[in-house]
Amino acid sequence: MSQDSKIIISNWLNEYGDELYSWAFYKTSNKETSEDLVQETFIAAFINFDKFQEKSAPKTWLFSILKNKIIDFYRKKSKEFSISYADYSNPIKQSDDLFNEDEGWNTISDITSQNWLDNPEFNAILSNCIKKLPENWRFIIQSKYILDNDSKQICQELDITTSNYWQIMHRSKLLLKKCIEFNWI
Amino acid sequence: MNGLMSTMMLSCKKATELVEKKSVVELAFTENIQLKMHLMVCSACKQYENQSKIIDLVLGQINKKNEEKQKLPQDVKTKIISEIEKK
Numbered sequence: 001m002s003q004d005s006k007i008i009i010s011n012w013l014n015e016y017g018d019e020l021y022s023w024a025f026y027k028t029s030n031k032e033t034s035e036d037l038v039q040e041t042f043i044a045a046f047i048n049f050d051k052f053q054e055k056s057a058p059k060t061w062l063f064s065i066l067k068n069k070i071i072d073f074y075r076k077k078s079k080e081f082s083i084s085y086a087d088y089s090n091p092i093k094q095s096d097d098l099f100n101e102d103e104g105w106n107t108i109s110d111i112t113s114q115n116w117l118d119n120p121e122f123n124a125i126l127s128n129c130i131k132k133l134p135e136n137w138r139f140i141i142q143s144k145y146i147l148d149n150d151s152k153q154i155c156q157e158l159d160i161t162t163s164n165y166w167q168i169m170h171r172s173k174l175l176l177k178k179c180i181e182f183n184w185i
Numbered sequence: 186m187n188g189l190m191s192t193m194m195l196s197c198k199k200a201t202e203l204v205e206k207k208s209v210v211e212l213a214f215t216e217n218i219q220l221k222m223h224l225m226v227c228s229a230c231k232q233y234e235n236q237s238k239i240i241d242l243v244l245g246q247i248n249k250k251n252e253e254k255q256k257l258p259q260d261v262k263t264k265i266i267s268e269i270e271k272k
Binding site: 002006009010013014017018020021022025026034035038039042043046047099102103104105108109113116117122123126127130141142144145146151152155162163165166167169170173174176177180 | 196197201202205208230232233235240241242246247248253254255258261268
């Protein structure tokens with residue numbers, strides 16, 4: 001039985017390994033992390049092989065295991081998602097700099113954002129600006145697309161408060177706005 | 186009137202914060218009115234709101250495009266097989 005399941009799992013690894021890896025890489029943007037997550041997925045699949053019922057396709061089953069591994073991966077970091085996390089004092093200060101003492105805008109740009117849409121140049125600027133955000137902030141503002149979930153579910157999955165979540169969104173968007181307007185000609 | 190206006194009027198920092206809060210949770214009744222009033226008179230914050238939406242839209246598009254094919258390195262495959270062999 002166990003020998004059979006080893007053969008089946010090896011076949012799955014050859015058949016779906018690349019796809020699972022691509023997906024993990026797309027969700028985490030990190031090679032080593034993706035390799036580890038795929039490895040954990042196949043080991044979990046092997047250990048829980050009796051729970052696999054052929055009601056679902058092997059690929060679907062493997063992807064659901066991987067998805068949970070990805071969420072676990074981010075959940076482990078969830079303390080660092082708190083806006084009060086010490087490492088964020090610098091980006092918080094940078095975003096504060098957009099406002100004066102009365103919390104009004106320091107400078108008002110006359111850039112119209114309408115032509116930002118469907119503009120390859122804008123996409124390039126945004127991709128670059130995003131890289132300058134702290135890693136966890138970058139994750140937070142992309143989390144909707146990474147975890148394919150709405151914000152409330154993401155907060156539950158990551159075990160963070162909704163107020164931490166939107167405060168980080170706010171700070172990230174301010175920094176992105178600043179960076180985009182600076183680079184936009 | 187001045188006192189009432191100042192309690193009703195949000196600062197720009199607070200208003201933009203509420204713009205983001207609104208996309209996650211439902212705003213309290215007063216917050217909602219305060220934000221609406223602020224956005225009616227403040228074009229810079231209105232612009233922030235538009236920019237925020239566009240950033241979200243474009244992020245969605247970028248994230249779709251980035252889903253490209255990657256190959257799981259052969260040595261990792263071998264390692265996974267040997268890990269399973271050990272079980």
